[in-house]
Amino acid sequence: MAESEIKQTSGRSSHPPMAPKEALANFRRDLHAVRSEVGKVIVGNQEIVDGVLTALLAGGHALLEGVPGLGKTMLVRTLARALDLAFSRIQFTPDLMPADILGTQVIVEDERGAKTFEFQRGPIFANIVLADEINRATPKTQSALLEGMQEQSVTVAKKTWKLEAPFLVLATQNPLEMEGTYPLPEAQLDRFFFKLHVRFPDREEIHAILDRTTGVDEASVSQVLSRPRILELRGLAREVPVARHVQDFAVRVLQATHPDGPSAPDTVKRFVRFGSSPRGAQALLLAAKIRALIEGRFAASADDVRAVALPALRHRMILNFEGEAEGVKTDDVLQDVLARVKDVVS
């Protein structure tokens, strides 16, 4: 791997380190630019945009859940344009094969007429991959994508191809048509950094959508951020320090999601079968760091942890039968956890 690739992968710029204040200011400026650019096309859903950006900067992946027609695909495509990142969309169907995602070996004849196998890269080889309705594909096909998400590489015919950083998978699930689908198992859901709920737009937002999409003029999105810059931002995010008491708070929140954890509220004890894994704590801290930067602070606080707790943990908690039967939402349980766990050290 070339040195530039290594540096790009690690997110460290070859330029001299910037002063924190300046770095923070630039971070905020760039992020604001992306938001603004995306906002030209996408109406509302600011938290979704921020969530996707957070996942991108954290090096994670996001699961978007919402009914069809809310602009999920449009959002991802717009984001890809604004970031000048390669974008691919995979519509998952039940007959989708792993090779359809990863790529396949094809026989290629050269000019001499010799036939060789050549790997044709699949749609996964992009920076931002939209896996639409991932729950419609078979688990075998899902695992092909998930392996790429985890390893940041693809292995085909005993050969490994690295996926270019940043690599962001935005998977979607249709909460309405779950029958006949293959919902992602909990172990696979845990690989997603965030789970974002795309809500239905309100009245004003629908008006705005209609104004923008049914008129003559179509909004265009310009690139505002480059790939290297994204990697720099990613590196900066990791440099954000976390105080011990804030980290302790994140750990206590994580522990409280377990029924047998200390200070677990009654709702957890009653409705949760299994709480979040340590990946949830990683997501909490990384997301808190990024949020701190977005908010203009140099360190992540307990407030940041609280703010990112829901998207970071909602998909990592497994409800028991009673919880499922009573229609308990993990969001409600997490709210209870956050209310119970004190951030003030006594």
Added chain:
Amino acid sequence: MTPYGAALATVVLLLAKSGRMHDSAARHGLLLAVAFPLVGLLAGALMRVPKLMAAQLLDRAHALHGRLAIALEFRALPEEMRTPMMRAAIDDAADHARTQALSARRALSWRWPGEIRYAAVLLAVMAIAASVEFRTQVRARPRRAPSVHVDPLMLAGEDIDAFREFARGIEQNARTERSRQAVDRFNRFVDRLANRELDRQDAYRQLSALQADIETDRRDDQEALREALRQLGERVDSESTRQLAEALRQADPQAAAEAMRQLARQLREQRTSQQQRQEMQRALQRATEQRNDPAQEERLRRAREEVERLLRQQRERQLNQPEQRLLQQRQRDLERLSREQQRREEQRRQLERLTRNMSQAMQDLLRDIARAAGDLEQGAEDLNRMHQDQMSEQQLEEMRQALEELRQRMREQNGQGGEGQRMRLERFSGSARGGVAPGGMQGRGGRLVLTRGGPGGGIPLPNPGGRPGQGSPQGSDPSNGAQAGVGHDERIRGAATHIDARLNTVNVAGQHRDGPGRSQIIRTAAQEGFTGQSYRDIHTEYWNHAREVVHAGEVPPGYRGYVRRYFQLIRPREAE
């Protein structure tokens, strides 16, 4: 701490109100309960807030998003461990601290503690507990009268029964209200003695009062009636009414009634002449003239005035002792004169009927002799009633005697050695009845042997060598009379009397007839419980004879009581 204090206060209140905790302990408990929140307040006020916590509270109060707390933690790290971002964070926090007026008061603003709900509930419970009334019955200890040792006057049960029987007999024959009242008073006195409600002083006092009442009633009434009859006899005296007048002067209403009936018969049989009838009429007229006793009325009036005067003086000022005594004396005199007046009025009313009949007879003598005879017969009936009233006098006299005897019993059984006396009497009575006497004394065979012949025979009398009333310690062998009459009791007045018993041999011829014989009745009297008409007749006969003997002086004074006592103990009973 407040919930704990409220809970403790509630418990203490409940315990104190229910009486399970003393007031002093309750006060201490309540003070401790009040101390709980105060201690909590003090502890909270004095407790040092950790720096980190203080920084976090400031961050929260001023919306610093944890800057100060984070900066504080980074500041605690060694310099070499601080990254540029950490330094930047510290600087950022410092900038914010400078620009914002950080207020510790705002950071530690009052917040209601989480357990305030529990404290509020407990305080409400405490308020309810404070208002709950625990009703406890407080038994007021009856005020004890100054303990006076009442030494009740004791009387043997046998005596009590005997007097009650006597009173029953009088009551059955009581003709007048006066005699019934007297019996009623007597019965009440005996009941109180039986219930041991009277000590010696009370008993003798009440006995004396009872005797005095009966004596007064008897004497006054008797005197008044006698006087009235005498006066009537004086007025009615004439040739034809001589017998009547004489009987009246003798104050013998029975004889006077007979005389009046005789006059009536003479009139009916027309055995009187015109002159005799006129004489009779004049005599009757004299008899029926109202005679007042002005002297008596004057005395009564004067006594009343005197008492009123003294009472007026008493109201106006305090009387001195002589005046007090005079007032009491006059009140007693007034009472006596009033009583006399009342009795005289009563007698006058009684004589009024008689004099009315006599007046009617006087008027009818001129017109209708038969009717006049009828009037005289009615007059005779009035005199008969007076005679019956005199009979009640006899009953009163008997009561007086019974009271005297009661006084004698009381004296005997409550003096020195009275307890022993009563026990001996009990044994004596048991032996007399032939049953088991108290103390386990067994009468010999349960038989009484009453003979007048043969040496050694005779009534088993108590050993005169012992105290008076002392019964024989063993059931005396009736065949051994050697102990009788031996010894001398110092308390008996007079010198010892040597009994010179002369025994006469009497041959009694038995007679065959139906029913048990006399001796058999006597022998089986105790077994039969002294019941039966046959026994009653025998007892009466023997008792009358014994009384004659006693009154005749043939029995020494010291032994008369024994004789009376004996016959009292073996008196006839009613069959149950």
